[in-house]
Amino acid sequence: MPHISASAGALLRHVRTGRARSRADLVALTGASRNTVSARVDQLIAANLLAEGGRGWSTGGRPPTLLQFNSRAGCVLAVDLGVTSVDVAVTDLSAQVLATVGHPIDIADGPGPVLAEVDRLAQGVLAEAGLTSADVCAVGIGVPGPVEFSTGRPSHPPIMPGWHDHPIPSAFGRYECPVFVDNDVNVMALGEMGVAGSVQDxxxxxxxxxxxxxxxxxxxxxxxxxxxxxxxxxxxxxxxxxxxxxxxxxxxxxxxxxxxxxxxxxxxxxxxxxxxxxxxxxxxxxxxxxxxxxxxxxxxxxxxxxxxxxxxxxxxxxxxxxxxxxxxxxxxxxxxxxxxxxxxxxxxxxxxxxxxxDAPDLSGRVGAALMAIEGFLDEDSVHEALAR
Amino acid sequence: MPHISASAGALLRHVRTGRARSRADLVALTGASRNTVSARVDQLIAANLLAEGGRGWSTGGRPPTLLQFNSRAGCVLAVDLGVTSVDVAVTDLSAQVLATVGHPIDIADGPGPVLAEVDRLAQGVLAEAGLTSADVCAVGIGVPGPVEFSTGRPSHPPIMPGWHDHPIPSAFGRYECPVFVDNDVNVMALGEMGVAGSVQDxxxxxxxxxxxxxxxxxxxxxxxxxxxxxxxxxxxxxxxxxxxxxxxxxxxxxxxxxxxxxxxxxxxxxxxxxxxxxxxxxxxxxxxxxxxxxxxxxxxxxxxxxxxxxxxxxxxxxxxxxxxxxxxxxxxxxxxxxxxxxxxxxxxxxxxxxxxxDAPDLSGRVGAALMAIEGFLDEDSVHEALAR
CATH class of the missing domain: 3.30.420.40 (ATPase, nucleotide binding domain)
Structure with missing residues (x-):
């Protein structure tokens, strides 16, 4: 499906990735009307996702007011689940790590005990960062096996005994937010790409x-x-x-x-x-x-x-x-x-x-955070969130 | 780059691919305002790309007026250039062949004589279909070698002696329209996909x-x-x-x-x-x-x-x-x-x-037509065309 570039979510993406720095940039980039852009930018400012401040260079008339993505509008939980250990981090909305902790586990203990441990670690990093469950906008989890992405369930994972078809997102109900699960290699790949905006293969x-x-x-x-x-x-x-x-x-x-x-x-x-x-x-x-x-x-x-x-x-x-x-x-x-x-x-x-x-240990966590952030700030989700 | 789904070009795509059949569908699908959608649909109707007519089923209020893509608003030239023969077709904007002709050539004669022959054949099929050069909205050409897509120039093609770096689009200046050139396999692949709208890999x-x-x-x-x-x-x-x-x-x-x-x-x-x-x-x-x-x-x-x-x-x-x-x-x-x-x-x-x-002989021509149509009706190009 094509993305909705003149939607609030798309405008937000243009600012986050540095393609646009003002309302005028957004009008030029999307071809949408000045009124439409302004109304959606106002919604995003009201939602605390964009901040307005400072002035850019004028190219003639009044210098434009600059828009900035507010990466501290919320946080995400990033979980890098391995066979013998798990790393949990809380990051801001630009995948900057605010607090992180690692712990040995045995994946073969099965989803019940392992995910309870992950939840305990998550509460710990949130407290360390001075945040609460209510601040969490999304959760991203990488696991060492194949996953049906749409449901977050492992699919016959060869080295995760007892995890087949387990609904991993259900373990994170307390955060009342979207939960994204993918295999560790896809998650690491996102982490290696760094922040959103690259268009490379x-x-x-x-x-x-x-x-x-x-x-x-x-x-x-x-x-x-x-x-x-x-x-x-x-x-x-x-x-x-x-x-x-x-x-x-x-x-x-x-x-x-x-x-x-x-x-x-x-x-x-x-x-x-x-x-x-x-x-x-x-x-x-x-x-x-x-x-x-x-x-x-x-x-x-x-x-x-x-x-x-x-x-x-x-x-x-x-x-x-x-x-x-x-x-x-x-x-x-x-x-x-x-x-x-x-x-x-x-x-x-x-x-x-x-x-x-450069950072093989970190890319699992950064990738899980990026997956959660992209999911949360996805063009359609932002649209829905603002419509509520 | 994300596509601009609330743009005129994107609205047109939604109607062409059957995702939307009325202004109300377009509003629901894109999240754009009713006024924005209506203004753009009116532009597309004025440009003869959309037609309005008939009524859909009502789900309560007044039954909606149905929108239809007008695939006869223009035509494209589709050229399937081989090593020993060339096929030229003129199609409508849904890749329906209106007239076609094949002719033996020798690609090794080089771009000058071969493209002159293509032009002669193109004039012939246009006349056969009762059309003129002014009706041509875009040209699509598949060639048997690697092509730099952005410029339409072959790049060291092993079986096209004399064609390296030749600006193929310049041979179609008389049509005053965009010309798209790609290698024959990419073009055939488009042809095998059939009309736009499939999202398969x-x-x-x-x-x-x-x-x-x-x-x-x-x-x-x-x-x-x-x-x-x-x-x-x-x-x-x-x-x-x-x-x-x-x-x-x-x-x-x-x-x-x-x-x-x-x-x-x-x-x-x-x-x-x-x-x-x-x-x-x-x-x-x-x-x-x-x-x-x-x-x-x-x-x-x-x-x-x-x-x-x-x-x-x-x-x-x-x-x-x-x-x-x-x-x-x-x-x-x-x-x-x-x-x-x-x-x-x-x-x-x-x-x-x-x-x-199913139709290996036809997929080169249909693919070349689809490449031209997609290029012409590309979201950004339609936007630019309507802005003029």
């Missing part, structure tokens, strides 16, 4: 135990027909040595069975390294251990062969690597770049940036 | 001499960072027998070097079939020749391994096969489906439709 590839990808089209999460877009961990990869690896999904030679964190640990042990976790392999690579370096680089090459195909097909502006294995940095990137430049079309590869996330 | 895969893909996100052509999205012909494919094929691009084992029309002919000759063109191989397969059938099916399997990866990544609603090799139909589809169902994730493959185009 971006792939955010998470290499942890498994491998997944957040797909951003024109600055928004692309989900596909069943919401499973970006599920690249089970793409078939031919090994140069012709060997076959069976994946936990039952298929042969899936990308994550060859180049995911679990595969890296398995290959490191087989190569004689005294390690018991993927993190140790990554740390050894960072310390310059030759065997670990070569294993990481080789994982990069394998991931790069899949990304080369996706670069030809999707022609992204950027690829951002994140997740535990991505913390290896240079050796992983070197392997990926080698394979991408060897096999992607020059036109698509020429200006492509491939980087490691 | 679709891949249209053309298997001719080469292999390319039109990517439709939410009903619109997706182009990517450099406009090269969908360039899947040079994705690396591992052959089960380990053999290596060098592609015309210089790389090894590109998809089209193994499964394109040229490869099919090469393999058929090597297998001893007395054929001199890809078309003959496809015809023999259609007639039940065992060797030709197996070759086509095997090409389908190879294409299917690439599509399986793209299904996981992109999760499309539909895949439509088109181009000369796709006319083989069932054996090609059987090979593709076998590979896709073997390797794609069940969630993404479950509801996926894979079909052969």
């Amino acid at each position: 971006v792939l955010v590839v998470k290499v942890g135990t498994g491998i997944g990808c957040g797909v951003i089209v024109d600055g928004r999460v692309y989900r596909g027909a069943q919401g499973s877009a970006g599920d690249i961990g089970h793409i078939y990869v031919a090994r140069p040595d012709g060997r076959t690896v069976i994946c936990r999904c039952g298929n042969e030679n899936c990308l994550e069975a060859i180049a995911g964190g679990g595969a890296l640990l398995r290959d490191a042990v087989a190569a004689g390294l005294p390690v018991t976790s993927t993190r140790e392999v990554v740390e050894r690579a960072a310390q310059g251990d030759g065997i670990a370096l070569e294993l990481v680089r080789d994982a990069g090459r394998t991931i790069g062969t899949v990304l080369a195909a996706l670069v030809n097909f999707f022609n992204p502006h950027r690829i951002v690597m994140t997740g535990g294995v991505a913390q290896a940095g240079v050796p992983l990137l070197a392997g990926i770049r080698e394979a991408v430049y060897r096999r992607a079309m020059p036109l698509a590869a020429r200006a492509l940036e491939i980087t490691v996330s | 679709v891949l249209v895969v053309k298997v001719g001499t080469g292999i390319g893909c039109g990517v439709i996100v939410d009903g619109r052509v997706y182009r990517g960072a450099q406009g090269s999205a969908g360039d899947i012909g040079h994705i690396y494919v591992a052959r089960p027998d380990g053999r290596t094929v060098i592609c015309r691009c210089g790389n090894e084992n590109c998809l089209e070097a193994i499964a394109g029309g040229g490869a099919l002919l090469r393999d058929a000759v090597a297998a001893g079939l007395p054929v001199t063109s890809t078309r003959e191989v496809v015809e023999r397969a259609a007639q039940g020749d065992g060797i030709a059938l197996e070759l086509v099916r095997d090409a389908g399997r190879t294409i299917g391994t690439v599509l399986a990866a793209l299904v996981n990544f992109f999760n499309p609603h539909r895949i439509v096969m088109t181009g000369g090799v796709a006319q083989a139909g069932v054996p090609l589809l059987a090979g593709i489906r076998e590979a896709v169902y073997r390797r794609a994730m069940p969630l993404a493959a479950r509801a996926l439709e894979i079909t052969v185009s």
Whole structure:
């Protein structure tokens, strides 16, 4: 559906993203009448979402009064739920973190105990920021598994036993606000995009135990027909040595069975390294251990062969690597770049940036906050809210 | 950029796509005021793009007057330029063909002679339809090579010698209207979508001499960072027998070097079939020749391994096969489906439709017409046109 750019929500978006700084800018940008724009801006000021103040440079007549988005008009709760830990933050409406806390959990305890813990942590961060439940405008939650976005229910999540079809939003009833749930990779992808307004096409590839990808089209999460877009961990990869690896999904030679964190640990042990976790392999690579370096680089090459195909097909502006294995940095990137430049079309590869996330720990929380903020300030929702 | 849904162009779109049938519908749909909607509808009626007439069912008060898009308010020229032939059509503003003609050309004659021929054919179809150059609202052209969409110039097209950087729109100056040029696969993809309004995610895969893909996100052509999205012909494919094929691009084992029309002919000759063109191989397969059938099916399997990866990544609603090799139909589809169902994730493959185009000959012209119509009736352009 096209967005309603002359609606109050759209006017707000233009100010938030810096495209408009005054009523005159909004009139010029949307083609709506001066009266319509003024009436809607007045509604937004009354709702405390816009503030008026200061004067811009005149280009002739009276200098225009500047409009500013009031990012302190409310707050959102951002939850980054992992397999063994959860991070909860409260942020303002520009995703600035006001307070945050992390806590170990076991996702296998199931939704009841885990979400009760999340709620306890949320009350704690709100109190720390001097806020109450009534200040919360929206809740955003990233979870480590597939989610039906429209209902916020996990859908057969392989590493979240007991969570299938659980209505996660119902645990946040006390906030009386919209609750948005998505898988962690889509949420991280939003976090990597930063504040709203970018119109780039971006792939955010998470290499942890498994491998997944957040797909951003024109600055928004692309989900596909069943919401499973970006599920690249089970793409078939031919090994140069012709060997076959069976994946936990039952298929042969899936990308994550060859180049995911679990595969890296398995290959490191087989190569004689005294390690018991993927993190140790990554740390050894960072310390310059030759065997670990070569294993990481080789994982990069394998991931790069899949990304080369996706670069030809999707022609992204950027690829951002994140997740535990991505913390290896240079050796992983070197392997990926080698394979991408060897096999992607020059036109698509020429200006492509491939980087490691600057803040992999934070992007889950920032992304969850952005998902909540975008949902809350969505053009249609603002329209409805002001109509009440 | 968000679209301006309360603009005249957006109101027109709502009526064209059937989402709104009256002024009251438009008010409800856009949230704009009754006065704003009425003023813009009056502009559109004055411009002959909307017609008012008939009465809808009343749900209480006075029955509403119905609005209709006037698809005969103008016409567009649609040009489907191939390597050895060109088809030119004139259509109304709903892409209904009013007159059409095809003619052999040689693309290697270069832009001067070829576009002069196109212009001659265009004048002919206009006359046949009882129209003149002044009736043409926009021109849409599909060409067999990469195009910089914003300028309408081919960009290093491998099979269009002499066309690099040629400003194709300048050949249509006599129509004094916008001219839109895109590569033939994107144009065919639009044609396969049919009239505007669908919001599906679709891949249209053309298997001719080469292999390319039109990517439709939410009903619109997706182009990517450099406009090269969908360039899947040079994705690396591992052959089960380990053999290596060098592609015309210089790389090894590109998809089209193994499964394109040229490869099919090469393999058929090597297998001893007395054929001199890809078309003959496809015809023999259609007639039940065992060797030709197996070759086509095997090409389908190879294409299917690439599509399986793209299904996981992109999760499309539909895949439509088109181009000369796709006319083989069932054996090609059987090979593709076998590979896709073997390797794609069940969630993404479950509801996926894979079909052969119903009207491969027509989709280039219909797509070119739709590109021109959408460009002409684009929300911003209508706004500008009415402002003049």
